[in-house]
Amino acid sequence: MTRIPAIRSLAPLAFAVAMACSLPALAQESISKVNGSIETTAGRSYGDLETVNGAVRIADGVQAGDASTVNGSITAGDGARVDSLETVNGSIRLGRNVQVAGDIETVNGSVFTDQGSTVGGNVETVNGAIGLVRTQVGRNLETVNGDITVGIGSHVRGGITVERNRGWFQGTPKRKPRVVIGPDAVVDGPLEFRREVTLYVHRSARTGPVTGAEAVIFESETAPQD
Numbered sequence: 001m002t003r004i005p006a007i008r009s010l011a012p013l014a015f016a017v018a019m020a021c022s023l024p025a026l027a028q029e030s031i032s033k034v035n036g037s038i039e040t041t042a043g044r045s046y047g048d049l050e051t052v053n054g055a056v057r058i059a060d061g062v063q064a065g066d067a068s069t070v071n072g073s074i075t076a077g078d079g080a081r082v083d084s085l086e087t088v089n090g091s092i093r094l095g096r097n098v099q100v101a102g103d104i105e106t107v108n109g110s111v112f113t114d115q116g117s118t119v120g121g122n123v124e125t126v127n128g129a130i131g132l133v134r135t136q137v138g139r140n141l142e143t144v145n146g147d148i149t150v151g152i153g154s155h156v157r158g159g160i161t162v163e164r165n166r167g168w169f170q171g172t173p174k175r176k177p178r179v180v181i182g183p184d185a186v187v188d189g190p191l192e193f194r195r196e197v198t199l200y201v202h203r204s205a206r207t208g209p210v211t212g213a214e215a216v217i218f219e220s221e222t223a224p225q226d
Contacts, residue, residue: 030065037072040064055090058082066102073109076100084121091128103139110146115153122158132156140189147178150185150205159189159208162197179213180223181205198226 030047031038037054040046046064049056053071058064060077066084067074073090076082076098084102085092091109094100094117103121104111111123115134122139123130129147132154140158141148144165150156162177181187181201193199193212200223201207201215218224 028065038069042077056087060095143177144195145177147180149180149182150187151180151182152184154182154185156185156187156189160187160191162193162195162212164195176226178223178226181207182223183221200224 028045028047030049032048032050033054034052035054036051038049038051038056040049040057040059040062042059043061046062048065049058049067051069051072054069055072056067056069056074058067058074058076058080061079062077063081065082066086067082068086069090070088071090072087074085074087074092076085076094078095079097080095081099082101084104085100086103086105087109088106089108090106092104092106092111094113096114097116098113099117100119104119104123106128107126108128109125110128110130111125112131113119113133113135118136120138122142123137124142125146126144127146128143129149130141130143131149131151133151134153137156137158141156141160142163144163148160160179162179177197179197179199183202183204185202185205187207190208191210197213199210199213199215200218203217203219216224
């Protein structure tokens, strides 16, 4: 005997699927402008946040795509989640427990990440300091003229590179960058210094091979002053 499928019992399910597919997706709001800062609302979700002349302020708990500006700073509040952060002339500062899936990049500005934060990619700057506090970085730290502090309990799964200045006009050499690997900090990859630096490594810290500098070992909570 040929069995007839229970079409009636499947009809409600098919209707529900068809209705779900016909509903428009709720698009996340992206913000793009030329002049002016970008402000976000705590706990909301956004697409990309882009401006040219202005700051980008990512509130607590916000989820967003790429955040970028040219002339302005970027701040990410506690618990924010973003794809990447990039500016040219400005600093980048992360609150606690911030998650950045990709890279953090600036040219003329510093980068600071507070405890519990994670960065999936690189942290890069040219003329600015990098400071990590109990932060996980998936790849590398890179700078040319800035200081680097891998603070207490931080873990860099890549390496550290301080590049030489390759500009056409270098002028008077700037002060030596100061690189500190703090208490219980870990840098898995190599530390490569292609210009003269002052390197301090806490006795409890662990690093990969060091080239281009001689480490000064310290045991106090903070590194000695130059």
